[in-house]
Amino acid sequence: MSTQVKEQTEVDEEEQVSPGERRREKKRQLQREREQEILDAVDEAEQTVELKIFRFDPEVADKQEPRFDSFTVPFHRGMTVLDALIFARDKYDSSLTFRHSCRQAVCGSDALFINGRQRLACKTQMGELDWPVRVEPLPHQDVVKDLVVDMEHFYDQMHAVEPYFDPDELPDGELEAQTQSPENREKIKLSTRCIWCGACMSSCNIAAGDNKYLGPAAINKAYRFAMDEREGSDKKADRLRIIEQEHGVWRCQTQFSCTEVCPKDIPLTEHIQELKREAVKSNLKFW
Amino acid sequence: MSSTYDRGTVESFGRWQEFSAGMWAWILHKFTGWILIGYLFTHIAVLSTATQSPEMYTDTLQGLEALLVVRFLEIGLLAVAVFHILNGIRLLMVDLGVGLESQHKSFYASLILTAIIALASIPTFLGGMF
Amino acid sequence: MAEHYSSFQRGSMRWLLQRVTAVFLIGALAFHFVLLHFVNHAADITFAGTQARMSEIGYFTLMIVFLVTAAFHGLNGVYNALINMGLEGTKRKVVAAVLVVAGVLLVAQGTYVAVVMSGFL
Numbered sequence: 001m002s003t004q005v006k007e008q009t010e011v012d013e014e015e016q017v018s019p020g021e022r023r024r025e026k027k028r029q030l031q032r033e034r035e036q037e038i039l040d041a042v043d044e045a046e047q048t049v050e051l052k053i054f055r056f057d058p059e060v061a062d063k064q065e066p067r068f069d070s071f072t073v074p075f076h077r078g079m080t081v082l083d084a085l086i087f088a089r090d091k092y093d094s095s096l097t098f099r100h101s102c103r104q105a106v107c108g109s110d111a112l113f114i115n116g117r118q119r120l121a122c123k124t125q126m127g128e129l130d131w132p133v134r135v136e137p138l139p140h141q142d143v144v145k146d147l148v149v150d151m152e153h154f155y156d157q158m159h160a161v162e163p164y165f166d167p168d169e170l171p172d173g174e175l176e177a178q179t180q181s182p183e184n185r186e187k188i189k190l191s192t193r194c195i196w197c198g199a200c201m202s203s204c205n206i207a208a209g210d211n212k213y214l215g216p217a218a219i220n221k222a223y224r225f226a227m228d229e230r231e232g233s234d235k236k237a238d239r240l241r242i243i244e245q246e247h248g249v250w251r252c253q254t255q256f257s258c259t260e261v262c263p264k265d266i267p268l269t270e271h272i273q274e275l276k277r278e279a280v281k282s283n284l285k286f287w
Numbered sequence: 288m289s290s291t292y293d294r295g296t297v298e299s300f301g302r303w304q305e306f307s308a309g310m311w312a313w314i315l316h317k318f319t320g321w322i323l324i325g326y327l328f329t330h331i332a333v334l335s336t337a338t339q340s341p342e343m344y345t346d347t348l349q350g351l352e353a354l355l356v357v358r359f360l361e362i363g364l365l366a367v368a369v370f371h372i373l374n375g376i377r378l379l380m381v382d383l384g385v386g387l388e389s390q391h392k393s394f395y396a397s398l399i400l401t402a403i404i405a406l407a408s409i410p411t412f413l414g415g416m417f
Numbered sequence: 418m419a420e421h422y423s424s425f426q427r428g429s430m431r432w433l434l435q436r437v438t439a440v441f442l443i444g445a446l447a448f449h450f451v452l453l454h455f456v457n458h459a460a461d462i463t464f465a466g467t468q469a470r471m472s473e474i475g476y477f478t479l480m481i482v483f484l485v486t487a488a489f490h491g492l493n494g495v496y497n498a499l500i501n502m503g504l505e506g507t508k509r510k511v512v513a514a515v516l517v518v519a520g521v522l523l524v525a526q527g528t529y530v531a532v533v534m535s536g537f538l
Contacts, residue, residue, distance in 0.1 A: 209503045246500070250497075280429050317498055320491065331527045338530055341465070345462075353460075372446060379439060411458075412454065
């Protein structure tokens, strides 16, 4: 830049190069810098971990056939699978698609199939998994794009059990709380933890085969209300009628898959079994 | 949703190494169940020779028992029946809500017990063959 | 929602009966195996021996109940397995009918064989 001659040539070049080309060159430069940044981050990290991520996009020609992409991510203590996915998306490929929101196992958005098991990405420590870590969308659901599955069917099953509180009577005072006994609260406590993540339904062999099966999450939701003493006996009978259909509780084959994958540790199989006994008991009474 | 991608059944049965105890118990219970109901039909068919004549019944049964392969099939049948019984007891416990936390242990126990009983029965089943 | 409104839902009835027959079959199948393979050696079975056992009314009754419960438990199990795999609609009704017919034939033939063996006729 110090000599006259060089400046001259630069001016000449600028005259030939179109503004669009200049913009693209600037973009390429930025891209190179960003790539260098990632390489530096990966180099500087004491440890890196490889992620193998399922990719599929019906709208992109070379992603119509599903494949696995590898990403090398710097590892740090306390890193969750979601942290690693976010790194991969932000630093490598902004088209990498997955659902996430609260990052603290409350919203239930990021249930994924991680190393062959349904887990919440935000609640799974990278350090506790075998490396490389394989991340796939939830099995037994249609894949919309990359790690995003179609949850419509799951929500339909949840709504089928009428998942809302429906008591016969309300407390007298408008501002009075509708209380239940501590024992009853304790009984339904675990069932109220459900975050609708769909991990259980995805792990269930029967739900995969029989599309009409209500599934563990919906039955657990029915349990939560059927066992609530504040609802009337007619409503309880209604609830039992829904869960004791052909495609209700009887389809559960007690494989315990749902119970094992539930990120909120709800004893799903136990609840389903209790509802089976409850249904038989109520039928024997009428008989 | 026509643009979605369904990964089919490969996603479940290609992953047998990732199956848990409860899933294996279910698969084996179903498999042994199919064998037992299939055998019940065969069993009645073979015993039906008694309706022809007593001699035919005796000859058929003793003829079958003289075959080494039948003796081995019988050991297999015993193993199948024992597993179905033991895992069936485990499932009845699960239905009653007893010991749900140790359901995987009781599955392994039924497998081991089945193996022991089947092995211990070999001398009885092969008796008189050699 | 519910498809069927009798006082005893078919699903829960079949579920309960599957368990009740299971309890009986655990004992009956174990007894049957022990008696005919360990107490009496299968290779030594003759029609005379079979007839001696079957002519006892208690044993005869046990065998008939064994046959009926085993047929129900087995065929109901097959039906459940097929529903779990997603059997639906008309196909399901056809399968149910086929299984019921198979069960009736099995029990009828089995009973006939048992009666011949016992020498009651």
